[in-house]
Amino acid sequence: MAHAPHKYLHAFVAEATEQLEQLASELVRIEQEAPGGTLWDSIFRRVHSVKGSAATIGLSGIVAIAHAAETLIGKLKAQHARPERTHVDLLLQATDALVQEVQHASGTAHAPRADEGAPLALAARLAEASRLLPDGVPAPPPAPRIAAQKPVADPGTPRLDVAFSLSKACQAPGARSLIVQRKLKGLGVLLEMDPQPAALMQKKGGVRVTALLATARPTDEVRAAFEGIPEVEEIEVRPAPIANAPSPEPQAAEEGGAVRAVPDTAGTEEARTDATVRVRAQALDQLLDQAAEVLHGIARLREAARHLPENAAAQFEAEIDRLRRTARDLHSRVMNARLTPFSSLTERLPRAIRDLAHRLGKEVELEVQGGAVELDRTVIEALADPLTHLVRNAVDHGLETSAQRISMGKSVRGLLVLSARRERDKVLVEVSDDGAGFDGERLRQRAIDMGALSPDRLPEINEQQSYELAFLPGLSTRDEATDLSGRGVGLDAVKSAVEGLGGKIALRSAPGKGSRFTLELPLSVSMANLLLVQVGGELYGLPMTRIVATTEYDLSARGGEGFEARSLAVMGQLVRAYSLAKLFGLPSLAPPGPRPFAVLEVDGITFALSVDRLAGKKEAVLKPLFPPIDRIKGLAGTTVLGNGRPLLVLDPRGLHELAEVSQRLRGAA
């Protein structure tokens, strides 16, 4: 299908994703909460909201699942009892499937789904579960208040026969005929209506409805009353034969107040926060980049001001100072706008913990502290996997089974605490459990077996230091990793993720009492998209924001080896080409022949750098240079690669200056 994506698809995806995340966590909570709360209403509303928007885009898989889930939720709510685990499992499964469908709609819409029929099959299972449930105890079908009461009219009032058809396209004939009924009641006494609106509910359009109206109004006026009602056609209004007048019957008692299908949920929701608007995260990133650019520009202006005559410099610098204060303020405001609460990380965890604990026959109580503590969005995003890993690890390896805990005199439920707190410019995130703790002896033994620790060093290592061995790559205290927390990701991966953010991780443990991971994280980080290039056997990063293109060119064919600077045609423009190896005095290990070039632009000047190899792209946290390498021209900062190795990030402006200097020197020589 070659449909253009819906204009507001991104809004739908963002909203639906958020709703479904909340839905999953509420489903986990509903198992623990006392029945009769308003959580079901919130759950219902989330599914319903996703369904409505999905229907408008035409995402039929989502509509099918959501509709069936909605029905089941309604049934479960009516039970006024704690839901069974199988039902919650099924609804969680539906939530997962909806998430998948939303993801499918959002991006990978070209890739065919594994099983096109899966949504319908799931919807069928949800429907079956609904069917098997008994109807709610006080049977709360939101019956509309159309009582079967027989109204009476003055026998002297003329009667009108009214007939109309509901159009075939009418999707809610009950509601539509109720509107007609209301209209007719406003014109006189409606003595009969057949079928009654309630009887048309959930039926198809195209139905013919007849009515008997006692009214003194002319037929034309009654007919005209239909003009403002959509989906009604073939309207007939004519005086009724006298025989049609029905005899008055005892009036049925008006039905009691209609059952509220949608209870007022005020008070159950979290307190309303200040008005917010949804902003694409990318837009904030761009704003941040630009705010940083402004700061850099100001720094360059200040540098340039040094060459001004004395009298002009003072005023100029005063203005620059003012500008810099404003720019700093702007920068920190954008930084703050990117802050995300810690709770956004922990929201999904109860679900993961619940599933895992159930599978392992364990009881786990999760406590989250400091959910409101805010961290940079980049940190939050990068922390999601490591944190999940630590939590799974704690449930899988740290906490004992209920039986073991009882025999040791511990509480049946294992306690898992996730906390975040701010300390000056750092945020400390802790994951602690009251389980068995790490086994220092086993860790030492494994490290020796792996050759990571020399046996002669054993005496130097105390118990706490032994625990730190757990961060060594490939070291797991279990001989076989379980598929639950194993997944080929070890604590070493957690460590390098934390260090990649410019943070630190520490582990404290006590046998039989539990363990605690402490992650020390920076409050804010600046991310850079890097092009990795290799020169002289080393990798370097070039900021993608400065890269115009990459190309390949064989300069040796035009003048042999040893070129210093030449020109290169890039996109119809002649640009200067330099060898990155030469600029840094490094050996080039590339064989003669075509070489890759990175084409950069700085201050409107385009130039090309030859490298040995282009080694891909990488998003990394940029850390400032430390002395003495902060004095080297052409370097912008450092970062840590996924494998824990440091990487030097190059400064294109500095490189260009370096190139110009070497060019001049050569010219002078």
Add this chain to the structure above:
Amino acid sequence: MPQRRVLIVDDALFMRNTLRDIFTAAGFAVAGEADDGVQAVNLFRELKPDLVTMDIVMPYKSGIDATREIVQHDPNAVVIMCSALGQESLVMEAIEAGATDFIVKPFRGEDVLAVVKKVLGE
């Protein structure tokens, strides 16, 4: 004829955007948007729009309760419920509460405008 002013009420931004486009393209002015029932009632009092499109299932206050309050405040208020398929009983409840008419999601722009023009007598 002066430009008709509409208040769009829906808790989903996606739906509000979609409705906004439909109305704007048809020459209506979008007087305001609300994402829950409480805000809907407040904005109705403040903006006095010619027309309200009202979602049913929303946080804080349902579209039905909001409609009831709006109609109590102004018996001539034109409130069109935006319902999903399978919500007929809620729509009927909303009509009892005073809603003028309804549209059923998924809808096309022309469906919405057909109902709106009909109830506004255009």
